Amino acid sequence: MLSLADTQLRAVLLSHIASQLAEGNPGELMASGLNIEEIKGLGALSAYHLKRLAAMRTVKIAISVDENQIRAGLRQLAVLEDPKSLEVYFLRHGASSRMMRTFFKMGRKLTLQRRLQWGVRQPAGPVRLPEPTTRLKIFRYWQCLGEVKTRQNYYHLHKSFPDYTLSALEALIRNLENAL
Numbered sequence: 001m002l003s004l005a006d007t008q009l010r011a012v013l014l015s016h017i018a019s020q021l022a023e024g025n026p027g028e029l030m031a032s033g034l035n036i037e038e039i040k041g042l043g044a045l046s047a048y049h050l051k052r053l054a055a056m057r058t059v060k061i062a063i064s065v066d067e068n069q070i071r072a073g074l075r076q077l078a079v080l081e082d083p084k085s086l087e088v089y090f091l092r093h094g095a096s097s098r099m100m101r102t103f104f105k106m107g108r109k110l111t112l113q114r115r116l117q118w119g120v121r122q123p124a125g126p127v128r129l130p131e132p133t134t135r136l137k138i139f140r141y142w143q144c145l146g147e148v149k150t151r152q153n154y155y156h157l158h159k160s161f162p163d164y165t166l167s168a169l170e171a172l173i174r175n176l177e178n179a180l
Helices: 007-022 027-031 036-044 047-055 067-081 083-092 097-104 108-118 132-145 151-160 166-179
Strands: none
Touching: 007 027, 007 036, 007 047, 027 036, 067 083, 067 151, 083 097, 083 108, 083 151, 097 108, 097 151, 097 166, 132 151, 132 166, 151 166
């Protein structure tokens, strides 16, 4: 546990807890181990009183940090920052030759060589597209990523929908964008 000493951080956390209580949505708070009956008075406090409570050093406020999630985030960040790692990720997760040419300036012949090097096989024929309800979820997520088609956006899309190859996701996005 990390103790929070900064009054502003403590006030923000107390405000979050108070708003969860005031909205009658204590599920997250209960899951974190807080006894709702003991702290239900927070929901009725004004911002002024929450700030005064946050300034009291006798009120211990601490947070826990999930090391596994931080390590996973650091690995993802490293992949996004290192073009070579991202290139390997794309190859291993079924990126099309078109994607490899667009995002990594890699020709079709070199793409095939690298796939062989990494032991990646691309099935012959058209890519398997998701069912219609999943297609809509994928497209909505894609739209939230922004207008620009970047390799980072495709990386995030694939991380959110790992059951489909990058080729399938690319084909789906292209089809839906052309239909608009």
